[in-house]
Amino acid sequence: MKGSWNSRSIIHITLPFLLFFIYNFTAVFTAPARHLCHPVQRDALLTFKNEFEIKKPCLDGIRPKTESWAINSDCCDWDGITCDTKSWEVIELDLSRSCLHGRLHSNSSLYKVKNLTTLDLSYNYFSGHISPSIGNFSHLTTLDLSKNYFSGWIPSSVGNLSHLTILDLSGNDFIGELPSFGSMNQMNLLSVEFNKLSGNFPHSLLNLEMLSDLYLSHNQFTGTLPSNMSSLYNLEYFEAWDNSFSGTLSSSLFTIPSLTYVDLRDNQLKGTLEFGNISSPSKLTSLVLGNNNFIGPIPKSVSKLVNLQDLDLSRLNTQGPVDFSVNHHLQMISQLYLSGCGITEFPELLRTQKKLTNLDISNNKIKGHVPGWLWTLPTLNFVDLSYNMFIGFERSTKLGLSMQYLVGSNNNFTGEIPSFICDMRSLITLDLSSNNLNGVIPHCMGNLKSNLSFLNLRQNRLSGDLPNNTFASLRSLDVGHNQLTGKLPRSLIHFSTLEVLNVESNRISDTFPVWLSSLKHLQILVLRSNEFHGPVHQASFPTLRIIDISDNHFNGTLPSNYFVNWSAMSSLKANEDRSKEKYMGDSFGYYHDSMVLTNKGIEMELVRILKIYTALDFSGNKLEGEIPRSIGALKELHVLNLSYNAFTHHIPSSMGNLTALESLDVSQNKLSGEIPQELGSLSYLSYMNFSHNQLVGLVPGGTQFRRQKCSSFEENSGLFGPALDEVCRDIHAPAPQQHEKSKPEEEKEEVVSWVAAAIGFGPGVVFGLTIGYILFSCKQEWFMNVFGRNERRSSTMLKAKSRFKTQAARRGQ
Template identity: 35%
Template sequence: MFMKSLKNNLIFDSSSSTKLVHWNQNVDCCNWNGIACDSSGHVISLELDNESINGWIENSTTLFSFQYLERLNLAYNSFFYPLPEQLVNLTRLAYLNFSNAGFFGQIPHEISKIRSLVSLDLSSEFLPLKLEDPNLEILVQNLTSLKELYLDGVWISNHTNDWWGSLSQSLPNIRNLSLRYCDLSGSLNPTLTQLQSLSVLRLDGNNLSTIAPDFFANFKSLTVLTLSSCNLEGSFPETIFQVPSLQYLDLSYNMLLKGKIPEFPFRGSFRTIILRSSSFSGSLPNSIGNLSMLSIIDLSNCNFTGSIPYTIANLMELSHLDFSMNFFFGSIPVFRTSKKLAYIDLSHNSLNDSFLSANFEGLSNLSYFNLEYNSLTGSIPWSLFSLPSLKTVLLSNNKFSDQVDEFSTMNSYNLETLDLSRNELQGSIPQSLFKLERLEDLSLSFNFFNGTIELEKLQNLRNLRSLDLSYDNLSVVIRSSNNSEMPQFPNLIALSLASCNLHEFPNLMKQTKLTYLDLSKNKITREIPSWIWEMGLYHLNVSYNSLVDLQKPYNITSSGLNELDLHSNKLCGKLPLPPAYAYNVDYSSNNFQETIPLGIGDSTSFVSLANNNLTGVIPTSLCKARYLEVLDLSGNFLSGGIPPCLLQNIETLGVLNLGRNNISGDIPDTISANCGLQTLDLSKNNLEGRIPTSLANCKSLEVMNVGNNYINDGFPCMMKNSSTLRVLILRSNKFHGDIRCPGVDQSWPNIQIIDIAFNSFSGKLFPKSIESWKGMTLNNNDQDHLQFNFIFPFSGYYQDTVTVTIKAQEMELLKILTVFTTIDFSSNNFEGEIPETIGQLSMLYGLNLSHNSFTGTIPESIGNLTQLGSLDLSRNQLTGEIPEKLTSLTFLSVLNLSYNKLVGKIPSGNQFQTFSAESYEGNERLCDFPLNTPCDHDNGQQVTQVQKEEQESSDAVFYFISAGVGFAVGLGFIFWPIMFCERWRKCYYKHVDKFVLIIIRKLRSGDNH
């Protein structure tokens, strides 16, 4: 009768039930699934987990009337009510499992009265359960028989941080203790060692913020210890690794936790070791081969070095190996004896040996194999694909080379993912690849494959979801017949054919599931077909083609595109309104005309309309954009003023680039108090007035460029406390006055480029101000380029650019290297001496103080600037001799000391042998080479006219080539075309910046050879 009543009171989903739905009242209830009875017919166990029960069980008096009930399991149901207090009626209950059953709120005090409990599980991953009143101490004080306590996800109030004391005193017999993600804090107390029966301890996800205690080594029965994501710090005690009983250790995601793996005893008991994303380092001991039962080892994203021990192959039980994102080097271990291996990830290391097929013999269970981002060489052993369980092979970003031969596909029937991208593979693509019928993802991009590939030959790959053939030397043929209709791939989602020598837009209308399409950097001409907007694409990139128009009629706004990239084509006419839900829109570098349409940017994160022929004003409708992070309208013919609401309303804005337009008026002083700007470029316009004081609200500003306007103001002291500013350009305006801010001696610790030339600044340079520019002192190699990273809704970046002047020649830095540093204070009214502290800017590359009124001598400390490539102190009032120490500047390629009052002999040696007389002219009392004026103390010898002419004829060669002098060999070949050819300048900074980065880093490490 009780069981009939219970079934009638429980509400459940019969379609999901596997027990309750089959309860038959015509059969003895002791035979029902989920029910157990003792020899007298009393119900002693109810196992009703995962039965989709919902509703309120407190009204079910039947449930709490089972006086003999010893085990109650209602886990993983959907009650959505507080825990019932009537549980206290179940006085014989030993096992209670309410984990993830949908209960919430305070755990009732009544549970603490069930003294018979041996196992209690109230874990809650979804709804908030809490232990506040009663707290943990009151809950367990009477439960002295508990051997298992699971409270994962329960919020435990621990105002006194003494939760361990409560456990040690009340639970002497506890074996399994799991308090994961309970919001516990405070250091661990040695009183826990009183729990000598403890076998399993899980404390993951708490804010322990403490040094890992060594007393864990005192638990003689400990088999499982998990302390993942606990903010542990310091060094982890090696003795814990040597606890004889320990089988499972998880210390992952403790970024500050250091440690080394010690030697392991023979026949160690470990089965699982997880140190992922910690700061463990050192090499792995060969004794790791003693762990004969080890099944899982995850050391990914740590700091391990050295070679991988060959004894790894001795681990016969090993099934999961993840050593990714470390600094392992050398060869790959021979795994053929580890027959249970199913998962291998050695990616993001420095493995550099040739790739031998012997590594894979016998790995019949291997399903996942990842060696991406190493330096592996040689040929790819296609025998790897003979492993029958293999599903995923990731070998991208290595140095595999040679021609790829045909291979047998007899046992490759399970292969689903193959990524060979970013290697040095050559020759034609083997036809064997197109016989892997279960293949879902295939990437061969960024190699040297050549020849012609017909997509028709891929039709056997009916399961193909993504195909990437980009950036090889391939010519892709869509269809051999006259029409360009692509064969149907029923599951194809992503297609990347960038730089595949396509001449026309392929007909993709049969690809009904296609959402990602990249056809960039091809030779496609004519129009973008109108059907493309009806395909349901999320991503479309057709940049760097020769497209001239959009086929009409078109309706872009109704498409589902999230990313639309049309930049660098020849599109003209009226600017099309982008898709309604697009977050990334790039129309830059086309020939679009007329005005910016209303509504652009409404739901967009990235908008670039740069380098078109747009006219009119900036529409105020942009102020309504809710998610806009990047707005680039530079390089057009926009006029009018900057809408005040643009800077006031868009708090998400990180980049605003309005440079190279015809914008006039004042910069609005309406910048939001929550300004998030990182880049502000208003250069080359007709702006007037003052720099707005509200610019101080931009606490994250890195790049500020207002050069080439008509701004009439003092030095922008509202930014004096900026700790993020890296680039400041005020060039060619009407700025005036002192550059020292009242009450501030030091500012801008990260500045790397400062250009205030062609203004009316005056006064002296202050030593402490220069001394504080640590961005020109420190070796900043943490990021190669300045860029703005935007995150909504998916990550991307905006590449900052800037124009700098070297030796009166403008150079556009399409990427701002963080190692590039320059100061240009030229053409102002500065006076006084050049501070000696300028010699502390050890990373400075360019220094221009010309066309001022500086007096005194050239600071000898400039000779400390070993990275200096350009020095211009011309047209000042400098006196005294040229410091001999300047000859140590072996990286110097441009020198101009002309039109000062310098005297004495020009120093000789190193770079000073390469500069022409123009570098020193206008200093009447300078003498010696390369000037025609000999010094009086030159042993009475006169320089002959023939010698002078020979020297002058070689000056030009030496000036540009700088031959035979330290690192400057060939430097002129780089800088001369850059200075005098705009196209070469852009090409250089687009493709050779990596070369410059390597050079400068070598210089900084002391290698000047």
């Protein structure tokens, strides 16, 4: 009885579970099979994949999406692929940041995947022209080809993509005029910035009634901006900086009720600023109009921009005293740029700007003292006072805690470095260069050791020893052109992040700091014009790009293998020449390192130092013996100066390996033998000087040798050859009386010859960039504005893209 009860209980308990199992087991095998992607599309995508190479290493270590693509798997499961849930057709292809490299040909299999709604090939290495076949993707809502190497004209067929809401072609090499976009009535975002586009403002854009984001910056557009910009009544973001737009700026732009962000800096706009009948309150938060040709006072209507956070009126020709009372209602300002506006007094209205973070009043005519209340503003973190006529700082008893960047260079500051600066413990950059500061560098600056990254005190009258503080975050230390004495502090060995050390033109007496070779990030070392002495001991400087130890008292010989481990001068790292950060300095563009360098026989100032620029200057010492053969390993070296030493023996033939060399100076030594014929094949070598040695034999016949001046070979005992005949006729013959020159005339000849060399050897890539330094120095604010705001601008655009994609996804649900 008891056993029977147990059997029945077991049946009652297990039967429901058995039925449940059978039901689900049947359901599995009777459920409709999941459709795979269409074989035609799968094959087309695999063919497309094989049209390109994967260029590694990828940015940020990202895994290329096409690596998951395999013929024996469902393409709807591949990375970067989205299929329609009903038809299982591929409708979205996102291969952004996939390291793909190659030309996108007009017969690419990509064009066989015709029902795409999204095509994103951004941040790759695609090149070539865009085929008119792109217009056959009639269902596209998003087309993103940004940050590639596409070139040529943008095909007119793009204008046929009437469903597009996002079109991003930025960061390529497109040329010519924009095609007509008049039929793209759904367009929300259009970006063609950072190309080489030209022509007038495309008036067809005024028909895009849904357009909210328009980015035209960094092209070659000309002509005037339309007077009826207000027809774009949904426009929120408008950027067209760094073009050649001219004429007046229509006030109708500012009547657009949704307008939030305007950036038109670095154009040729002119006339007076007028903001018209601004809707009240205006939504405008950023107004960036700096570096144009506007004239007249700051308009009173700017006071209606009550939500304004970012105002840039740099180089506004105010034509008289600036009335800042018009800005009384602007209490939301966080970034204010008034560089080069003719301001003569410190703007008192700043005292009430409690949200101010960035202040640039550089390149004005402000005299007197910097007011102490400035440092009490609670959120202020960036101040540029450079190129004014300040004479001192008022002491502040209360300091804000957020100050990070203080630039006060090129003023008339006198006295000692203010001690209250030592209390700005958040400082990242301190630049007080080119003033009349004296006294010692205060030891209290050690208070800044945790955050200070850039310290520039060059061209003052500072004296005493360098302090023995340790700065954990310091990347650049420049104290050149002062009156410092003593030795280099051994605490420098603990500056583990140091990239630049410049102590030129002081009175420092020490031996060669071989111990600095332990600094793994040191890229620039400048010891020139001091009292360093003794041998230049062998050391490994794998990251050093520029070393200048000229005009000291170094002596002794250099071992043959001296330069073996100087890796940074020997080769470039992968993609190093394509880095976004092209210049030595901070990543925001607020500060750039600079230095003086003797190049092509002339002492010049590099106001920007390219990260790929290399130079080695050992001139003006007492070095002797052979020039090390290992010098030939420095294949990325651009400038080599060994003049005014006592080197002997032959010029090493290994110098023929210096394929990037532009300037070579071995004059005023005791070199003998022949000039190596290998030097004749160095196509970038536009300046050379072999004078005042004991050289003999045939001068190499390369084109560059034939274009040197005769003084580059004079005072040698037996040089000859056709190349020499062209420039000197007979170097041994005494010069005729009428050709004898005084020293000033010779110096003038050198300058003229250097200019001629610059014209004659333009193909030298890095030489052109070096000249660029001088050109760029004339547009100092342009550099700060462009690079200082790119990160914020990119962030704005990324947010806009994200916003539109989210909206599109919601519409698709």
